[in-house]
Amino acid sequence: MEIIQKRADQDVINTIASIVGQDRVRTSKADLYVYGFDAGMHRNCPDAVVRPSSPEEIAQIVRLANRKNFAVIPRGAGTALCGHVTPIAGGVVLDMQGLNNILEISSGDLLCIVQPGVVCDHLNAALKPYRFFIPGPASSEAATLGGMVATNASGAKALKYGATRDYVIGMQVVMPTGEIVRFGTKTLKNSSGYQMEKLMIGMEGTLGIITEITLKLAPLPEKTAACTASFQKLLQAGQTVADIIAKPIFPAQLELMSEMCIRAVNKATGLNLPEADGMLLIACDGHPEAVNDEIRSIRQLCDKNGAFHMQYTEDPTQIEALWRGRKQMIPSLSALKPEFSTVMLADDMAVPISKVPEAVTGFIEIQNRYDIYIPPYGHAGDGNLHTKVLLDPENPDHWRQAEKAVQEIYDLVLKLGGTVTGEHGVAISKASYFKQERADAIPFMRAIKRTLDPNNILNPYKIFDWEDSFLTHLRYPVEL
Amino acid sequence: MQDKYIDLETLKQEMLTCTMCGFCKQVCPVFLDVGWDTGSPRGRMTMAYGLITGEFEPDETFRERIFQCTQCTDCYRRCPSSAKCPDVVLAARRELVRRGFINPAQTKLVENVCNTGNIFADLDVEFPEQNGEIPLFIGCQHLSRPNNTKKTIKLLQALKIYPKIIREVCCGFPLAIMGFEKEHQEQKSRLESIFPMNGDPMITFCPSCLMHLKKEYGQPVQHVLQIINNKLDDAPLDMIGKTVTYHDPCDLSRGAGVIDEPREILRKIGCDLREMTHVKKESRCCGGGGGILTWDESLSDRMGMARIAEAVNTGAEMIVTSCPTCEQTLKKSARNYAEKNSTKPLPVRHILDLVIKAIK
Known part of the structure; x- marks a missing residue:
């Protein structure tokens, strides 16, 4: 793929410094190197890193970018997993972490207004006294709201509480041609024309730079209770998940650990989880009586489907103990093969809920054909599955195997009626599979991009505009 | 191979x-x-990997970031993958020092330790030498305050703890943490030649010495608070009667796991403890760790003031700690915080001073 560079020269950088102030512009080797990464596996250096302090400054930079043809890449905490903020054609990274004020909390209106650099957990700490919260991704202690909106992030509570999309009711955006506009409202309901604020969700920094977000609030649950259930057969666990959803009960969390994950946790931590083909970890929250009813029904369903070991608690410290295995799973999976490293591949596909056991079994079969490790786990309740791909990132053969295995995984996911990404987004690492999934929609997505960003200034070469496989611009020194 | x-x-x-x-x-x-x-920490890990892959050349920003790390190790505690970022930073420091990237403050400290055996270059340092039951490693910081140290030794004796005190030199911790490995190894030899490191249990006043003696010398070391706590149950005490907050030194809490003992001691001597937001294993650096005072005093002070702000928010009358470096750093930051906010400085006390005051 030919990448047309969209670089910012020294004159441009000087002009930007005159807009934001010299102390908010960084061009040292160290800064350019570090801002070439996110939490994914790709790398390319920008020409400058800039911390703007207002939408007006951002608008000026974007207008300059249109005149001088350099790329602008908005970036939050850099916790995205697919190369979202890797400045693939060079240009200027806008570090939005400094725009981190909570502008308004209005519990009576069921909303809050924040700047994009606010960290999700910081917002939730501020909302706690009002007894509200915003459900966040697993990275909520680091991820910023701007990044969450731009990737439509979600986490383990998405089954009951939905994704970031479900909480955004308005925003201020600097458009790719430099206009500062407001989309959406401060009202919970809105039939006022195109829902442009929704268009901005999941756009991965390609359609605008979010400078303010209005979010609907969710009530903090009064009570939480949790249980675990172990099954001899993965299909029994899968049937239990389907039965719970069909009841209908929407647990706050419904996680699946496969046999490989259980084995890894036991080996690494000595927690001695029951050896099983599948283990469900379930949490219900809400009004105390409703929680009691739901947990009672869930335990009956686990029993009916042959759970051979169950644990239940509503004590907060015991809940933590019960979930310790799940929390220890990520480092434990890494410890399966200490000389291998985790790379962010096949990291968040989703399948219809009833297809979870088939998907997990299929992933393990695929893994067994290769020398790399691909242990699967996931949010079984909403069909969102993860794998933790472990390989030697400096071994070219492992990457070639990973390319084949990942293709097989996505072929299976799409065959089962799933999507290549449930909560992380597309960017670079999933672009080719995304195109396989959404071939008919891409011309329309591209038309929107070309219309709003005629000079292709904002975060170029991402999503449908990434033409290569994931094997270029890797952050590891490997010849492929 | 440079x-x-x-x-x-x-x-x-x-x-x-x-x-x-x-x-x-x-x-x-x-x-x-x-x-x-x-x-x-992630940025430092990224740059370090770039150095060994040859994709990144060290520059002034890299040096600044590597030497700004306070070695508080909270990143390692939080890391879901248990990646040892603090160790990588130390290795990067050793690489930089080997290549001559040293500032005058670091040179001065290294010369102090190597030429005089203590960080303050105090040639007249007093050693309250005495026979006893358990070897006590006093540490440079406490040796620099002889009157205070004598009182603390009397306190131990009053509690029927009989420390054996002999001459000592710096354990080498400051050299190791700044990346001066050659000098560190030489300092270790100097200490080992005068202070037996034979695997017998010993005690110390200083959390950083404690961790260094454990890691580098393989010694079974306890902080004196661990022993004092048990002895206080039978001791006649005056109640201090103050509302205090407690700052956990990184080396003592995250490092040695000494978390409950100081809190129990404070309770026993009649202090009402009000906890800060970041405490115990999740404690925040006071701004004095990792040799940062030789590199970026301004950053150190801002971190210290952030910690003082947390302490002030508890409504406590004073902040208590159990590390001489934390004590000094917090005292300075408390003064600066007070000046900035036009208030009176929050008093900062070493826990041992409170215990001395409480013993009848």
Whole structure:
């Protein structure tokens, strides 16, 4: 793929410094190197890193970018997993972490207004006294709201509480041609024309730079209770998940650990989880009586489907103990093969809920054909599955195997009626599979991009505009 | 082999273990102050890996970020993959020092230790030598305050703890933490030649000495608070009667796991403890760790003031700690915080001073 560079020269950088102030512009080797990464596996250096302090400054930079043809890449905490903020054609990274004020909390209106650099957990700490919260991704202690909106992030509570999309009711955006506009409202309901604020969700920094977000609030649950259930057969666990959803009960969390994950946790931590083909970890929250009813029904369903070991608690410290295995799973999976490293591949596909056991079994079969490790786990309740791909990132053969295995995984996911990404987004690492999934929609997505960003200034070469496989611009020194 | 990053190479797997998730960012006191990703543990890991792959050349920003790390180790505590970022930073420091990237303050400290045996270059340091039951390693900081140290030794004796005190020199911790490995090894030899490191249990006043004696000399060491706590049950005490907050020194809480003892002691001597937001294993650096005082005093002070702000928010009458470096750093930051906010400085006390006051 030919990448047309969209670089910012020294004159441009000087002009930007005159807009934001010299102390908010960084061009040292160290800064350019570090801002070439996110939490994914790709790398390319920008020409400058800039911390703007207002939408007006951002608008000026974007207008300059249109005149001088350099790329602008908005970036939050850099916790995205697919190369979202890797400045693939060079240009200027806008570090939005400094725009981190909570502008308004209005519990009576069921909303809050924040700047994009606010960290999700910081917002939730501020909302706690009002007894509200915003459900966040697993990275909520680091991820910023701007990044969450731009990737439509979600986490383990998405089954009951939905994704970031479900909480955004308005925003201020600097458009790719430099206009500062407001989309959406401060009202919970809105039939006022195109829902442009929704268009901005999941756009991965390609359609605008979010400078303010209005979010609907969710009530903090009064009570939480949790249980675990172990099954001899993965299909029994899968049937239990389907039965719970069909009841209908929407647990706050419904996680699946496969046999490989259980084995890894036991080996690494000595927690001695029951050896099983599948283990469900379930949490219900809400009004105390409703929680009691739901947990009672869930335990009956686990029993009916042959759970051979169950644990239940509503004590907060015991809940933590019960979930310790799940929390220890990520480092434990890494410890399966200490000389291998985790790379962010096949990291968040989703399948219809009833297809979870088939998907997990299929992933393990695929893994067994290769020398790399691909242990699967996931949010079984909403069909969102993860794998933790472990390989030697400096071994070219492992990457070639990973390319084949990942293709097989996505072929299976799409065959089962799933999507290549449930909560992380597309960017670079999933672009080719995304195109396989959404071939008919891409011309329309591209038309929107070309219309709003005629000079292709904002975060170029991402999503449908990434033409290569994931094997270029890797952050590891490997010849492929 | 100067052009190769030998020390860092040995830690390559740690850098590859880091998944760049960024969970370390919001616990790193340096990142929370400087705000740029180069100042985060993840940023340091990224640059270190770049050095050994040859994709990154060290520059002034890199040196600044590597030496700004306070070695508080909170990033390691929080890391879901248990990647040893503090170790990578130390290796990077050793590489930089080997290449001559040293500032005058560091040179002065190294010369002090190597030429005089203590960090303050005090040639007249007093050793209250005495026979006893358990070897006590006093440490440079406490040796620099002889009157106070004598009182503390009397306190131990009053509690029927009989320390054996002989001459000592610096354990080498400051040299190791700044990356002066050659000088550190030489200092270790000097200490071992005068102070028996034979595996017998010993005690110390200083959390950093404690961790260093454990890690580098393999000694079974306890902080004196661990012993004092048990002895206080039978001791006649005056109640201090103050509302206090307690700052956990990084080396004592996250390092040695000494968390409950100081709190129990405070309770026993009649203090009403009000906890800060970041305490115990999740304590925040006072701004004095990792040799930062020789590198970036301004950053150190801002971190210290952030900690003082947390303490002030508890409504406590004083902040108590159990590390001489934390005590000094917090005292300075309390004064600066007071000046900035036009208030009276929050008193800072070493817990041992409170115990001395409480013993009848």
